[in-house]
Each structure stands twice: as structure tokens, then as C-alpha cells.
Amino acid sequence: DSGVTQTPKHLITATGQRVTLRCSPRSGDLSVYWYQQSLDQGLQFLIQYYNGEERAKGNILERFSAQQFPDLHSELNLSSLELGDSALYFCASSGVQYGYTFGSGTRLTVV
């Protein structure tokens, strides 16, 4: 157990729908990052939050949004889903003491 918890583990939904992915960072970590991994691809950075505020943005689509709540958990919202959004979505957290750690991911399948 890495200490970073992601739910749900699997999600199957139809095109045009909206889903929310959830991430609880490791205890004490203030930074949360979201990454997308398409089939047999590397991980692409989407967005970073630090202590509730957006800190960095990657190639995140306008249909996607995220937020980090006061208890430091984060949610990634994906709307108007398309077939090409099917991927693994990973959350990672980092802090001063333990560095960068990934969760086990959410596998999103859009049908």
C-alpha cells in the first residue's frame, strides 16, 4: 500500500457522460498530481494542486477539471466523455519527507 488511495478502481461509462475520480493523498502530503496513461503509453501530466490551489497545468482538456479540498483529497472531473478518454488515470502525492508516490489508478473505459 503506497498510502495514496484512488477510487473507483474501475469505471465503465457511455460517451457523453460525466465521471468523478477521487484521490486521497498520503498523510501529510500537500501536493496532488493527476496523470493520464493511454494504452501502452507513458504517463502524461494533467494538473497539480498544492494545499488547495492549482499549481501547474499540463495538457488537460477543457472538458476535464480538478479540485483539491480542505482535507487535501482531490477529485478529477471528466465530462462529455469520448471514446479516446479511455485510459488509466493516476493520482500521485508528494511532500517534504517521502517524495513522490503514485496510487494504483482508476481504469476508465468509455463505451
Add this chain to the structure above:
Amino acid sequence: GQQLNQSPQSMFIQEGEDVSMNCTSSSIFNTWLWYKQEPGEGPVLLIALYKAGELTSNGRLTAQFGITRKDSFLNISASIPSDVGIYFCAGQPGGNEKLTFGTGTRLTIIP
């Protein structure tokens, strides 16, 4: 999005052989990380490098932070079946910043 150049893309080796892979970047990083990913799981940190020229070992794994800060190398000695997976390098500009990942090296061990 940006990805680091990682080679080779795949390797087919026999158990007991040594493995070498490398990663290059057009930009400088202050931290280089090597991760291993198994099917359905998030990347797991193998080795972290924080200083140019640094050589660090973790069991049968040895990694080096290139002097130019634009490259890194990972060696696995005496491979065993559980080494199978995809290995990713990642560069980080500084603490609590996003990672830029390599394209991955898929390691397969031939019986």
C-alpha cells in the same frame, strides 16, 4: 505533452542476463527517478537520483544521474522473472513539481 526519450523501447532477454536502459532529455532536471510499472498497477519508485554524476544502487539495480543533467541510466544485473514489467524514467525540475516521464522500456524475460 512532452516525454523524455527512453531506449530501448522493449527488451527480450534470458534470465540471468544484465539489462541496460537510458533516458535523455533536451532540458535539465535536478532530480531523476526510475519507476517500474506492472499491469494494472501504478508506477513504483525504484531509485531516486538528486545530484549530477550520482551513482545509486538498490539491490541488483544501479542508476546514474548524467553529468549534463540531461540523461540517466538504469542497469539491472542478473535478471530474474519478477523483473518483468515496464520501466519508466522521469525527470523533475525541483521538489514538489510535476514529473516528465520517458516513453518506457518493456522488459520481457524469455524462458
